Amino acid sequence: MTQTPTAAATDRYVDQFNALREEREKEPLWLRDLRREAFDYFQRMGWPIDEKRDEAWKYTDVKPIARASFRLPDAPGAALTDEDIVRLLPFDEGMSRVVFIDGHYAPEVSRIRQPDHASVRRLKEAIQQDESFVHGHLARYSAPHHDASVALNTTFFRDGVFIYTDRPLSAPVHVVYVTSEHADPVVTYPRTLVVAGTNAEVTLIESYVSLGTRNHFTDPVTEIALGEGSHVTHYRLLLENTDSYSIGHVRPCLGPDSTYKSVVYEAGSGLMRLDLEVLIEGPGAFADLRGLYLTRGKQHLDNLVSIDHAKPHGKSRLYYKGILDDESRAVFGGTVYVQPGADKTDAYQEDKNLLLSDRAEADSKPSLEIYADDVKCGHGATAGAVADEAIFYLRSRGIDEQTASRLLIKGFASEILDEVGIEALRVFLEERTTQSLPRFQAGLAA
Amino acid sequence: MAQTNHNRPILDIRDLHVSVGDNEILRGMDLSVSLGEVHAIMGPNGSGKSTFTNVVAGRPGYTITKGEIIYEGESILGMFPDERARKGIFLALQYPVELPGIRNREFLRTALEALREARGETKLAIREFNKFLEEKAKAMDFEPDLMKRNVNEGFSGGEKKRNEILQMSVLDPKLALLDETDSGLDIDALKVVSRGVNEFRGPDKAIVLVTHYQRILNYIKPDFVHVLIEGRIVRSGGSDLAQELEAQGYEWLREPPEQAA
Numbered sequence: 001m002t003q004t005p006t007a008a009a010t011d012r013y014v015d016q017f018n019a020l021r022e023e024r025e026k027e028p029l030w031l032r033d034l035r036r037e038a039f040d041y042f043q044r045m046g047w048p049i050d051e052k053r054d055e056a057w058k059y060t061d062v063k064p065i066a067r068a069s070f071r072l073p074d075a076p077g078a079a080l081t082d083e084d085i086v087r088l089l090p091f092d093e094g095m096s097r098v099v100f101i102d103g104h105y106a107p108e109v110s111r112i113r114q115p116d117h118a119s120v121r122r123l124k125e126a127i128q129q130d131e132s133f134v135h136g137h138l139a140r141y142s143a144p145h146h147d148a149s150v151a152l153n154t155t156f157f158r159d160g161v162f163i164y165t166d167r168p169l170s171a172p173v174h175v176v177y178v179t180s181e182h183a184d185p186v187v188t189y190p191r192t193l194v195v196a197g198t199n200a201e202v203t204l205i206e207s208y209v210s211l212g213t214r215n216h217f218t219d220p221v222t223e224i225a226l227g228e229g230s231h232v233t234h235y236r237l238l239l240e241n242t243d244s245y246s247i248g249h250v251r252p253c254l255g256p257d258s259t260y261k262s263v264v265y266e267a268g269s270g271l272m273r274l275d276l277e278v279l280i281e282g283p284g285a286f287a288d289l290r291g292l293y294l295t296r297g298k299q300h301l302d303n304l305v306s307i308d309h310a311k312p313h314g315k316s317r318l319y320y321k322g323i324l325d326d327e328s329r330a331v332f333g334g335t336v337y338v339q340p341g342a343d344k345t346d347a348y349q350e351d352k353n354l355l356l357s358d359r360a361e362a363d364s365k366p367s368l369e370i371y372a373d374d375v376k377c378g379h380g381a382t383a384g385a386v387a388d389e390a391i392f393y394l395r396s397r398g399i400d401e402q403t404a405s406r407l408l409i410k411g412f413a414s415e416i417l418d419e420v421g422i423e424a425l426r427v428f429l430e431e432r433t434t435q436s437l438p439r440f441q442a443g444l445a446a
Numbered sequence: 447m448a449q450t451n452h453n454r455p456i457l458d459i460r461d462l463h464v465s466v467g468d469n470e471i472l473r474g475m476d477l478s479v480s481l482g483e484v485h486a487i488m489g490p491n492g493s494g495k496s497t498f499t500n501v502v503a504g505r506p507g508y509t510i511t512k513g514e515i516i517y518e519g520e521s522i523l524g525m526f527p528d529e530r531a532r533k534g535i536f537l538a539l540q541y542p543v544e545l546p547g548i549r550n551r552e553f554l555r556t557a558l559e560a561l562r563e564a565r566g567e568t569k570l571a572i573r574e575f576n577k578f579l580e581e582k583a584k585a586m587d588f589e590p591d592l593m594k595r596n597v598n599e600g601f602s603g604g605e606k607k608r609n610e611i612l613q614m615s616v617l618d619p620k621l622a623l624l625d626e627t628d629s630g631l632d633i634d635a636l637k638v639v640s641r642g643v644n645e646f647r648g649p650d651k652a653i654v655l656v657t658h659y660q661r662i663l664n665y666i667k668p669d670f671v672h673v674l675i676e677g678r679i680v681r682s683g684g685s686d687l688a689q690e691l692e693a694q695g696y697e698w699l700r701e702p703p704e705q706a707a
Binding site: 352390392393394395396398399401404407410411412415 | 536537543545561613
């Protein structure tokens with residue numbers, strides 16, 4: 001019997017699923033059912049390629065992922081020290097830190113500041129110790145049948161982070177998902193669940209990093225439930241190597257009068273899709289979404305952001321910015337839905353791109369779907385302000401090229417990075433931003 | 447004080463031919479500008495006025511196929527725009543660029559520091575700079591708040607042009623090229639811009655003002671007026687030439703098609 005490469009790759013998932021039977025048998029029944037359901041969905045639907053590639057995947061082709069075989073690492077491929085983490089991510093002093101290497105918890109570099117009235121722990125542990133609570137939330141926001149990547153994550157996730165609090169959490173929680181260097185491509189399925197109770201305050205930083213330069217695949221899902229009046233600040237840093245793939249889903253559900261602030265920073269990955277799907281589930285909630293993506297080489301980064309205003313008096317603000325170099329491509333698809341009855345909604349979204357190369361391409365598609373009355377909605381996009389004009393302008397005033405480029409990039413990025421309230425993190429991201437565009441280390445003239 | 451040699455030109459354009467793609471825009475332009483002088487270059491759309499100022503400032507995208515640009519006795523053809531600026535050349539852009547995230551104050555301070563360093567001058571303390579900038583901004587009728595805003599972002603057309611003249615006044619070049627600084631200005635903005643240029647004017651400065659209309663020359667009286675048509679200077683004269691052009695247009699100066707040589 002001949003098989004298409006895609007079918008062969010799907011068989012690989014079946015083998016992996018079967019291989020984990022023993023591990024699953026230790027899990028509660030509801031979780032086993034959930035995984036079964038998710039895997040059934042994946043087997044039925046597969047990846048959105050070829051004829052299954054719909055509008056949502058118009059600009060992003062996941063064939064390289066669908067056709068490849070990724071191994072689930074049995075054990076971490078590397079050990080890290082505290083110095084290693086500080087060198088990679090020098091901003092988490094005083095924070096709780098939870099590290100996973102190749103999907104496995106790394107206690108030697110983790111330090112959880114366990115406050116009263118709160119639970120910050122490994123998801124695996126929470127499933128054992130707080131089973132019914134986790135059961136009430138896990139996969140409730142990010143449903144396994146959302147798409148192939150969520151289905152696979154639900155099927156295969158091993159561990160991750162669980163945060164529950166009903167008070168302000170004093171220290172931010174830094175979750176680090178590391179993939180180490182392997183000879184063959186590996187996959188990890190990080191899973192993060194945050195439940196912020198009434199009036200709780202949580203700051204979550206997720207960092208995705210690779211230790212090597214070889215291809216790997218990360219398929220993360222982050223669910224965030226915001227109770228009434230709660231505040232969650234969420235930073236998501238994608239710093240994986242430029243040969244890797246990342247298809248992720250972030251799903252914040254906002255209760256009444258809650259505030260969700262997110263900053264996504266994407267400087268890594270070769271092929272990335274981040275599906276940020278915000279639900280305004282309670283009246284008066286506020287979502288403030290900012291993103292900065294930096295692409296070069298042949299990177300392809302796709303941000304799909306949807307904000308679903310289901311209840312009245314909600315407010316959302318979205319500002320995404322991209323700096324694109326070489327032959328890279330960035331896709332931004334933003335949709336604001338205002339459901340019937342979500343009156344007095346106030347929504348604005350804007351995506352701006354700065355092209356450093358005429359071979360780079362930005363596709364920006366903000367859209368509004370409004371089914372309610374008395375709303376205030378707007379959007380804007382700049383597909384490609386070419387940097388040359390601005391560089392010439394700065395240079396014509398006597399500023400050398402390198403300084404001009406730095407000023408321009410720093411300035412363009414500042415509208416996003418100035419919103420980063422943790423100073424050490426902001427400084428790190430500012431430095432990372434200028435370093436991410438190596439041509440401005442040497443100067444264009446060189 | 448050093449003696450200024452008014453006989454030796456600060457800018458000498460010799461038989462300049464410039465193309466954009468396959469299109470030859472300047473076709474043998476000659477011009478000589480000395481310190482203390484204000485030159486107006488007038489001409490219809492597409493005559494090569496902006497090409498000329500851009501090429502002197504070193505903007506990329508133009509190919510010089512023949513001729514020379516001599517500034518202070520040396521060719522500047524191989525120099526980058528920032529090198530030219532550090533030697534004292536300033537271009538007020540026809541379409542000033544918006545710089546998101548870069549504040550006016552930061553922009554001007556960075557530029558001034560680069561120029562002061564090139565001139566061998568010491569750094570200005572922030573307080574000194576702020577005071578200096580405040581005075582300059584006031585002279586251009588700018589609210590102090592405008593200096594905290596991003597360069598040209600959300601500025602009106604008039605504000606953008608005034609901002610160019612403010613930059614000129616802060617950076618204090620030797621040679622200022624003004625590319626249609628008057629276009630799109632209402633009469634009040636035109637007066638402010640002209641006042642700025644007249645204050646800048648002096649025995650150790652040279653100004654080349656490129657314009658389509660005679661109007662600005664009512665406020666800035668040029669020493670010389672040149673008419674640029676199809677990439678060549680076809681007529682030069684005193685400020686009365688501008689009046690003549692205003693009355694008669696440019697057509698009478700066009701070369702009659704291929705008369706007997």
